[in-house]
Amino acid sequence: AQSVTQLDSQVPVFEEAPVELRCNYSSSVSVYLFWYVQYPNQGLQLLLKYLSGSTLVKGINGFEAEFNKSQTSFHLRKPSVHISDTAEYFCAVRALNNTDKLIFGTGTRLQVFP
Amino acid sequence: SQTIHQWPATLVQPVGSPLSLECTVEGTSNPNLYWYRQAAGRGLQLLFYSVGIGQISSEVPQNLSASRPQDRQFILSSKKLLLSDSGFYLCAWSFYNSPLHFGNGTRLTVT
Numbered sequence: 001a002q003s004v005t006q007l008d009s010q011v012p013v014f015e016e017a018p019v020e021l022r023c024n025y026s027s028s029v030s031v032y033l034f035w036y037v038q039y040p041n042q043g044l045q046l047l048l049k050y051l052s053g054s055t056l057v058k059g060i061n062g063f064e065a066e067f068n069k070s071q072t073s074f075h076l077r078k079p080s081v082h083i084s085d086t087a088e089y090f091c092a093v094r095a096l097n098n099t100d101k102l103i104f105g106t107g108t109r110l111q112v113f114p
Numbered sequence: 115s116q117t118i119h120q121w122p123a124t125l126v127q128p129v130g131s132p133l134s135l136e137c138t139v140e141g142t143s144n145p146n147l148y149w150y151r152q153a154a155g156r157g158l159q160l161l162f163y164s165v166g167i168g169q170i171s172s173e174v175p176q177n178l179s180a181s182r183p184q185d186r187q188f189i190l191s192s193k194k195l196l197l198s199d200s201g202f203y204l205c206a207w208s209f210y211n212s213p214l215h216f217g218n219g220t221r222l223t224v225t
Contacts (some may be wrong), residue, residue, distance in 0.1 A: 006157075034213055043204055043216035044122075044158075077131075090158065100146055100165055101173075102214050106157035 002027040002093045004105035012111045015083055021076040021108045023065075023091030033074040034102070035065055035090040044090060050074065061085065086112045116141035117190045118188075120217030127224055133192040135220050137205030140186065143185040145207040147188040148214065149180055164188060200224045 003026045013019045019046050026033060036044040048059025055067040063077045074091060091105040120137045127133060139145055149161040162180035166219045170180050177196050181189045188205060200223050204216040 036216075041202075041219070043206075043218045044214075045216070049213055055190045061128065100163055100171070101160060102148075102208075103160070104150075104158040 002031060002095050002103050004091050004093050004103055006091055006105035006108050007049070008108050010111065011108070012113065013081055014113050016080045018079050019077065019081050019085075019110065021091075021110065023074045023076065023105060025072050025074065025091070025093045026096060027072075027093060027111065029060050030035075030070060030096045032094045033067060034094070035059065035063070035074070035076050035094060036090045036104075037061075038088040038090065038107075040087075047076070047089070051111060059104045081112050083112050116178075116207070116215065118215060118217045122220060123218065125219045125223070127195050129197055129224055130161060131223070133190070133195050133199070135190040135203055135222075137188045137190075137217060138186055139207045142207070144183055145186065145209060147182060148206040148208075149188065149190050150204045150206065152204060152219075153200075153207065158204070159210050162190070168219075169181060195224045195225050198200055 001026050005024045007022050015018050015081045034049045035047040037047050047063050048057045050057045050067045058064045063078050065075050087109045090107045094102045120169045146165050150157045150158045151161055152158050164170050164182045167182055178192050206219040208214045210217045
């Protein structure tokens with residue numbers, strides 16, 4: 001079975017500062033990895049995904065993430081955040097041999113202050 | 115293009131009452147369909163998923179059930195709601211190894 005750990009439940013940061021949201025996963029098989037963003041009272045929107053190839057993945061809104069197989073991590077980064085980036089961010093994993101299920105972490109609340 | 119519709123957006127129901135939440139997908143056929151629940155501070159919990167009509171996999175034994183009467187329709191139901199059923203319910207669809215696409219969710223409050 002797969003699991004996802006997002007160590008930080010909340011990350012406060014000032015506008016224009018860099019940010020990293022951490023995600024670690026556990027799986028006995030190879031996986032696909034995803035980051036989603038959720039704005040208040042809305043569904044989830046895909047930020048980026050890692051399926052194969054380059055370990056550095058670029059997504060929407062200036063976010064990027066790096067897949068590190070040895071550390072089983074998929075941390076999300078942005079070099080300069082905006083107020084509008086305030087939202088909940090979810091990391092998710094899907095096993096290559098069971099692509100029916102997507103398992104989510106508990107989420108990280110990013111709060112950007114002016 | 116594909117779209118996913120989920121309704122109602124908000125719902126307030128008394129304990130012991132029945133529940134029916136509906137989700138439909140347009141612009142595609144034979145998608146995988148999912149129901150997730152998001153409780154405050156607990157992330158997203160996969161409740162049910164379906165890979166075809168009449169095929170339902172339950173992830174967590176509980177007070178809820180799901181049905182897929184048509185290819186692009188997914189229904190979440192309960193015969194008698196509990197207080198603990200309160201939460202934000204999200205429907206989603208995907209193909210094979212593609213990302214999930216989510217609806218806008220239903221905020222359920224059981225009083």
